[in-house]
Structure formats: structure tokens, C-alpha cells
Amino acid sequence: xxxxxAEERLLSAIGKEKEKxxxxxxxxxxxxxxxxxxxxxxxxxxxxxxxxCRSQGRKGSVTRIFCNIEWTRHAVRFPPLNPVDGPLATPPxxxxxxxxxxxYLYSALISAALCLHLIHILTLAIGIVRTDSWKLLRLQxxxxxxxxxxxxxxxxxxxxxxxxSTECLRNIGxxxxxxxxxxxxxxxxxxxxxxxxxxxxxxxxxxxxxxxxYDDYHSFVHGRxxxxxxxxxxxxxxxxxxxxIRKVIFTNADKIHAVKVLKRLGLEDCFQGIICFETxxxxxxxxxxxxxxxxxxxxxxxxxxxxxxxxxxxxPILCKPSVEAMxxxxxxxxxxxxxxxxxxxxxxxxxxxKRVGLHTVLVGTSHRVxxxxxxxxxxxxxxxxxxxxxxxxxxxxxxxxxxxxxxETSVSA
Numbered sequence: 001x002x003x004x005x006a007e008e009r010l011l012s013a014i015g016k017e018k019e020k021x022x023x024x025x026x027x028x029x030x031x032x033x034x035x036x037x038x039x040x041x042x043x044x045x046x047x048x049x050x051x052x053c054r055s056q057g058r059k060g061s062v063t064r065i066f067c068n069i070e071w072t073r074h075a076v077r078f079p080p081l082n083p084v085d086g087p088l089a090t091p092p093x094x095x096x097x098x099x100x101x102x103x104y105l106y107s108a109l110i111s112a113a114l115c116l117h118l119i120h121i122l123t124l125a126i127g128i129v130r131t132d133s134w135k136l137l138r139l140q141x142x143x144x145x146x147x148x149x150x151x152x153x154x155x156x157x158x159x160x161x162x163x164x165s166t167e168c169l170r171n172i173g174x175x176x177x178x179x180x181x182x183x184x185x186x187x188x189x190x191x192x193x194x195x196x197x198x199x200x201x202x203x204x205x206x207x208x209x210x211x212x213x214y215d216d217y218h219s220f221v222h223g224r225x226x227x228x229x230x231x232x233x234x235x236x237x238x239x240x241x242x243x244x245i246r247k248v249i250f251t252n253a254d255k256i257h258a259v260k261v262l263k264r265l266g267l268e269d270c271f272q273g274i275i276c277f278e279t280x281x282x283x284x285x286x287x288x289x290x291x292x293x294x295x296x297x298x299x300x301x302x303x304x305x306x307x308x309x310x311x312x313x314x315x316p317i318l319c320k321p322s323v324e325a326m327x328x329x330x331x332x333x334x335x336x337x338x339x340x341x342x343x344x345x346x347x348x349x350x351x352x353x354k355r356v357g358l359h360t361v362l363v364g365t366s367h368r369v370x371x372x373x374x375x376x377x378x379x380x381x382x383x384x385x386x387x388x389x390x391x392x393x394x395x396x397x398x399x400x401x402x403x404x405x406x407x408e409t410s411v412s413a
Contacts, residue, residue: 146245146341146359146386147336147339148245148248148339148340149245149247149341149343150248150341150342150358151247151248151343152249152251152320152344152349152363153249153250153251153253153261155345155364156363157236157261157267158233158261159378160345160364162229163229164225164226164229164230167224167226168221168225169191171221171224172201172221173187175217175220175221176190176191179212179216179217180205180212186300189300190204190299190300193303194207194208194299198315198317199252199321199348200317200319202214202317204299204315206315206316207297207312207314207316208296208299209295209296209297213283214277214284215283218257222254222260227260230261230264231264232264232265233266236379236380237265237267237270240267240271241270243382246272247271247272248271248272248273248274249276250342251276252276252320253276253277254277255278258274258276259274275329275332277319279332280319281318281319284316297312297313320344320352321346321349321352322352323355326353326358330356340358340359341359341386342360342361344362345364347369347372350362350369350371351370353371354371354372360372360373360374361373361374362376363376363379364376365377374386
């Protein structure tokens with residue numbers, strides 16, 4: 001069979017390379033290769049035989065040049081040089097010649113480059129992990145989801161078993177008897193109904209018509225409390241200091257009481273603000289500070305006649321669980337409810353907080369109720385609900401405190 005022009009060019013190129021004594025890599029255009037492969041299978045075999053040759057290389061070494069034109073892949077294969085004439089020790093190397101194959105090769109090179117770049121980035125990341133920069137990055141990611149923690153004070157930061165709430169209830173009853181002249185026999189019913197319907201006994205007393213000085217009330221009710229029963233809590237202190245975002249107290253009590261409690265617990269420097277009674281309420285004028293006995297709304301009689309059609313009077317005092325009070329407190333403190341977690345022991349407060357858009361955690365029980373996103377037996381167990389809040393270097397074990405912890409207390413004065 002007479003060689004085609006394309007085959008003659010290929011043989012000529014091989015011959016020139018032989019004269020140089022070296023081995024070249026011949027890239028043949030797709031068009032030329034198609035010309036070489038236009039024949040049938042029989043012609044293919046003959047073409048392969050034509051482009052196989054032997055030659056005497058430099059220094060008398062025998063060089064085998066084997067050019068295999070692969071019928072289906074359009075490739076020319078050249079094995080590495082063998083110093084001894086004989087069977088090839090290694091398989092032939094394939095050099096793609098078609099444009100599609102060059103595109104595949106280019107894509108592979110780009111992929112390899114991207115892999116090397118990714119390895120470089122990971123190497124840098126590993127270096128960051130080993131430095132404080134990673135901690136700062138982690139804190140920023142946490143702050144993207146939550147930027148404030150809002151805590152109730154009494155029976156939340158310390159357990160009900162401390163006895164503070166019991167003493168506070170006793171002082172409220174004494175104030176009602178000694179300063180307001182209420183019949184001692186009515187005090188238990190008063191305290192229950194006022195707290196249930198107004199959030200605090202103090203707010204209820206003002207609603208039904210009693211007028212008194214707010215500072216005098218707080219001094220009487222809280223000033224006699226046995227604060228010595230509260231002990232420093234280093235575990236809670238360390239936990240709070242490990243939380244890398246803003247922390248604020250939200251209590252119905254007065255500021256003096258809040259400061260005393262925090263100091264006794266050793267937490268006075270763990271919070272960036274206190275929302276208290278004075279934050280939401282102004283002191284009444286002098287004319288409104290005198291006790292009034294006449295014209296008092298009979299709240300006990302009102303609930304003994306449930307179909308009387310008379311509405312309960314409203315209180316001038318803002319306090320939890322009022323939604324209005326919570327919204328006002330958030331505005332004053334500049335708190336975004338969508339990025340804030342609220343901790344409280346009162347179910348009513350939790351449900352009101354949920355209505356204003358806060359993320360809620362009920363403290364004092366492990367059983368969730370309606371309105372609570374999480375429930376913790378103790379404030380010490382914050383890590384159980386929000387492990388991502390703790391700093392990277394947090395090593396200490398969270399202590400689980402068991403015992404009686406109140407869900408609600410009627411002593412929020």
C-alpha cells in the first residue's frame with residue numbers, strides 16, 4: 001500500500017529526529033491524524049507497521065522508537081528509551097493530540113492549581129487555630145446570632161432554697177399591715193390575687209387604690225432581707241465571664257436590692273447594665289404618696305363575684321410580666337429581642353418575653369412549657385442549651401445543681 005501524504009510527513013519527521021540521535025515528541029494536528037486514520041481496520045494495522053522503525057543511535061546504543069497510532073483515542077505513544085534492545089520494560093506513554101484532549105489536560109492543570117491553593121489556605125487556617133485570632137473569629141460568629149443575654153435576678157441567679165423569697169413575702173405582709181392598715185386576715189388573699197393579676201404585689205396595691213412612697217416600700221421589703229444567706233458563686237461567675245457577649249439584669253426589684261444581691265453572689269462586675277424598678281417607673285408626686293384607705297377597690301369581693309361585669313382597675317406601675325413593660329425596657333436598653341436570650345424562673349414572664357420576640361429559657365426546671373425555647377434546672381447548666389456561647393478556652397465542667405428551684409414566686413416586689 002502506498003503511504004498517504006500525512007503518513008509520509010510523519011515518517012519524514014521521525015527520520016529527521018533519528019538523524020539528530022534523539023527522540024522527539026510529535027504532536028500531529030487533528031486533521032492530519034484523521035487523514036491517517038481514514039482507512040479501515042486493515043489499513044490501520046498497515047499504517048502502524050509503517051511508522052514502527054529501528055535505528056542505530058549515538059554511541060552505538062540501540063534505540064527502539066515505537067509509534068503506535070491508536071485508532072480510537074487519536075494518540076501517539078512513545079516509550080522511554082531502553083539501553084538494551086528487547087521487550088519494553090514500561091508501558092508506552094500517551095500524548096493526547098486532539099483539541100478535546102488538550103482541553104481535558106488544561107482543566108486538570110487548573111484543578112491541580114486550585115487544590116494547591118486550597119491546601120495553602122488550610123495551612124494558614126491551621127496556623128490561625130493555634131492563635132488567639134481563631135477565638136476572636138469564633139466570638140464574631142457567635143455575635144452574629146446573639147448579641148445580648150438578659151437575666152432575671154431573684155430565684156434565677158440563685159436558687160429558691162436560699163430562703164430570700166420567703167423572707168421577702170413575710171416583709172410584704174408586714175408592710176401591708178403596718179403601713180397600709182390592711183386586716184392581717186386578708187393579707188394572704190391580697191398577696192395571691194394582687195400578684196396573680198398584676199405581676200407584683202406592689203403593682204396590685206397601687207392598682208386598687210393604695211398610695212405610698214416607692215422608696216419607702218422597697219426599703220421596708222428589701223432592707224430587712226437576710227442577704228447573708230446568699231453566698232459567692234464562683235462557678236456562675238466563671239461561666240458568665242466566659243460568655244463573650246453583652247449581659248444585662250432585668251428585675252422588678254429596686255436597684256439597691258439588685259446591687260446587694262449581685263455583690264453577695266460575687267457577680268457585681270459580670271453585667272453591663274441593670275434594668276430595674278426605677279428604670280421603668282417614676283416616683284409619684286408628693287400628693288400621691290399618702291396612704292389612702294377610702295375608695296379601695298375590693299379585689300377579694302370582685303373575684304368572689306366573677307360575673308359582676310366590673311373590670312379590674314389598671315396599675316400605674318410597669319413591671320414584668322407586662323408586655324408593655326418588656327417592650328419599654330428593651331427600648332431603653334437598646335436591646336434587639338431577635339438576637340437576645342432571656343432567662344427567667346417565672347412561666348408568665350417567659351411567655352410574655354416570647355410574645356415580644358425574645359429567645360426564652362425557663363430556669364428552675366428541666367421541663368419545657370409553652371413559650372419556653374429551653375428549660376434548665378439551674379442557671380449553671382447554660383452550656384447544655386447553648387454550648388456555642390462558651391468561649392473556646394472554656395475547660396471547666398458545668399455543675400448541675402439539683403434541689404427545689406422555683407418556677408414562679410409571688411415575691412417579685
